[in-house]
Amino acid sequence: MTGGRKRPAGESSDELQNVYNEDGVDLTLIRWMLSLSLEERLQVLQDHVNSIQMMRRELTISA
16 A cells, blocks of 8 residues: 555555555655664654754744
């Protein structure tokens, strides 16, 4: 299942089954995160938190 997304050119149904589960979840992101060490995972998540905090500060300043 592709989660309502159009199939990229050249990708077969078998290839998409390896990318998305039956709920349309992109399994490549899960596999990528699990391939990282604990420290690397924490850094990725901290980078996301930092980005969100920066966006919130910018919204507060511009409001």
